[in-house]
Amino acid sequence: MTAATAIAGLVLAGGRSTRMGGEDKALLAIGGRRLVDRVLARLAPQVCRVAISANGDPRRFGQLGIPILADPLPGGLGPLAGVLAGLEWAATLPGVTGLVTVATDTPFLPSDLVDRLAAGRSGEGSLTVAASGDRIHPVDALWPVAAAADLRHYLQAGETYKATRFIEKFGYSAVSFDPVALPGGAVDPFFNINTRDDLATAARLLGETAP
DSSP states (O other), rough: OHHHHHEEEEEEOOOOOOOGGOOOOGEEEEEEEEEHHHHHHHGGGGGGGGEEEEEOGGGGGGOOOEEEEEOOSSSOHHHHHHHHHHHHHHHHHTTTEEEEETTTTTTTTTTTTTHHHTTTTTSOOOOEEEEEEEEEEEEEEEGGGGGHHHHHHHHHOOOOOHHHHHHHOOOOEEEEOOOOOTTTTTEEEOOOOOOOHHHHHHHHTTTTTOO
16 A cells, blocks of 8 residues: 555644634635645645545535535634544545645645655654754644544643644654745745735745735
């Protein structure tokens, strides 16, 4: 079984987007193409199945024809609640042992993200996190499906919901990624769009136009 057939993918689109005035970042567009569509186009060819983690009305993603997963725990617990939804979904897929999660506001994801994260594992039950520059990116990671029980317990304990804290407790290895070349210059592949200025920067790097 290859990595591609044993690993599913999840786009995390459940953030509150406070710095965008509460707008749904997944639906923001660059050059007429929504961020969620750009990220799916990067991730979907690398995995066997793909889903979106999002709360609220799932019909806004209905035309995509893929599962839309709401948080399985109440209280708006942050991105780890979305990861848990993805892990519990992936556990229902025959033969799937891993889940790669990515943020919906990172349109420059590497085309070899999944293969490299899989190659960086110390074992099938290990957690591998993407890194760039001097930073790790806890939600851009390859999670073992078997981590679902530990993650659910961690969130229900309520001590903290920070992703960095959980991965430190669970244990992880990091895989470093170099900048990617785009028409407008080189950029961190995990550059994320938090503000309108970031959206304009992403459009410039892609040689396209932001709204």
